[in-house]
Amino acid sequence: MSKYSQITDYLERFLDDEVRKTGIKKVVIGLSGGLDSAVVAVLAQNVYKDNLLCVKMPSHYSSQSSLDDADELCKEFNIKNITASIEPMLKAYEELNPNMDNLRKGNFSSRMRMSTLFDISAQENALVLGTSNKSELMLGYGTLYGDLASAINPIGDLYKSEVFELAEYLGVSKSIIKKPPSADLWDGQSDEDDLGYTYSQLDEAMRFYVEERLSKEEIVKKGVDEVMLDMIISRIFRNHFKRKMPIIAKLTSRTINHDFNYPRDITL
Numbered sequence: 001m002s003k004y005s006q007i008t009d010y011l012e013r014f015l016d017d018e019v020r021k022t023g024i025k026k027v028v029i030g031l032s033g034g035l036d037s038a039v040v041a042v043l044a045q046n047v048y049k050d051n052l053l054c055v056k057m058p059s060h061y062s063s064q065s066s067l068d069d070a071d072e073l074c075k076e077f078n079i080k081n082i083t084a085s086i087e088p089m090l091k092a093y094e095e096l097n098p099n100m101d102n103l104r105k106g107n108f109s110s111r112m113r114m115s116t117l118f119d120i121s122a123q124e125n126a127l128v129l130g131t132s133n134k135s136e137l138m139l140g141y142g143t144l145y146g147d148l149a150s151a152i153n154p155i156g157d158l159y160k161s162e163v164f165e166l167a168e169y170l171g172v173s174k175s176i177i178k179k180p181p182s183a184d185l186w187d188g189q190s191d192e193d194d195l196g197y198t199y200s201q202l203d204e205a206m207r208f209y210v211e212e213r214l215s216k217e218e219i220v221k222k223g224v225d226e227v228m229l230d231m232i233i234s235r236i237f238r239n240h241f242k243r244k245m246p247i248i249a250k251l252t253s254r255t256i257n258h259d260f261n262y263p264r265d266i267t268l
Contacts, residue, residue, distance in 0.1 A: 004169035008043065011154045015047050018152050019127055021265045026051045026126035030117045030147075031073070031081060032184065033066030035176055036131040036155060038073050039163055042170045043154055044129055045079050054081040055120055057113045059090050061105075062184045069176050076173065084120065086112040106185030110146030118149070127151040135160040135199055138206055139232065140239020141191070147183070148242060159206065160199040197228050205229050210236075 019027060027044055031037045031054040044052045056070050074081045089112050094100060100108070114128075121128045130150025132142050134157055142148040155163055160181070167177050181191040181199065192198050205228060208219045216233065220226050245257055254260040 002169075004166050007158075007166060008046075008169065011043050012047050015044060015129070015152065015154055018265075019048075022127060022151075024125060024127050026053070026124055027129050027152075028053045028055060028117060028121045028124060028126045029129045029131065030054075030113055031056050031070045031079075033063075033068070033070035033073075033176065034183065035160075035167055035172070035181060036133055036163055038069075038172050038176050039167050039170060040129055040131045040154060041073065041079055042077055042172060045077050050080060051126075052080060053120070053124060053126065054079050055117055056081060056083045057086050057116055058083070059085070059087045059109055059184075061109070061189075063182075065175075065179070066182075066184055069173065069179075072173055073176065082120075084116050086116060102185070102189070106183070106189070107143045107146060109185050110143035110183070114146050114149045129154065130156065132156055133158055133160045133163050135203055135206065137243060138210060139195065139202070139235045140242050141195065141235075142242065144242050159203040161203045164199075196231070197225075201225070201228065202232065205232055209233065 015027075019025070027048055029037060029041050029044060029052070031041055033056075037054075041052070041054050054070075054074060056067065058067055070081075073079065086109060090105075090109055093108060094105070097104075117128055120126075128150050130148075130153030132148055132150075132153060133155050136142050137148075137156055155166075158166065164177060182189050183191065195202065205219060205224045208214045208222065208224065209216075209229070209232065214222075216226075216229060219229055248256055248258070250258050
């Protein structure tokens with residue numbers, strides 16, 4: 001089996017097993033027309049068929065090409081989908097807060113989408129699948145209680161460059177694979193412009209630092225840009241709180257997430 005054949009098989013088994021443990025049979029995904037949500041949607045469609053619902057949540061900042069790409073993906077893979085626009089909510093909040101900068105607009109948009117998605121999941125009695133990749137999670141490039149929120153995340157241990165390769169294997173359309181990564185959070189927003197480097201450059205450095213656990217000096221000797229590496233290391237540690245559950249002040253002998261640490265799927 002090829003690398004991505006094995007990964008696909010494992011992730012589909014993972015999704016089936018982890019959802020089945022909960023007793024819930026349906027899943028929902030926020031579908032943006034971007035790479036990550038497309039990959040998760042195809043994996044989930046292979047497992048859940050009609051028990052998958054993809055939700056498109058455009059705003060007035062969403063590009064038409066992203067909406068078209070989402071529609072094309074759903075048509076090509078026969079994915080059940082609906083549209084739940086966040087535009088009215090976002091416009092109303094912008095009118096109340098006319099001085100919002102792009103970061104605030106982006107964070108608010110992301111949280112409105114996740115609030116919408118979790119409400120639909122309650123309506124459908126479904127679990128929300130996450131679409132954040134390892135590059136984003138390590139760098140903290142995501143919104144807490146926004147796009148970082150989910151019940152189960154199948155691609156959180158795949159770097160962005162690996163998600164591109166998995167998308168190729170799964171047959172995701174070239175229009176999604178080839179376009180510059182963007183969450184469409186504001187006009188002209190680009191992930192790689194925000195980060196200052198390409199995902200290929202970032203992922204190479206993170207593999208050395210995170211997977212191989214090389215020192216900064218060893219990584220620089222391999223030709224990695226030192227300024228970029230400093231930024232990566234700073235972001236990894238500065239944003240660690242986004243990768244953890246909220247810290248609870250310890251007052252008793254058995255405190256949740258301190259010494260009351262049963263497995264997530266424990267049963268009586």
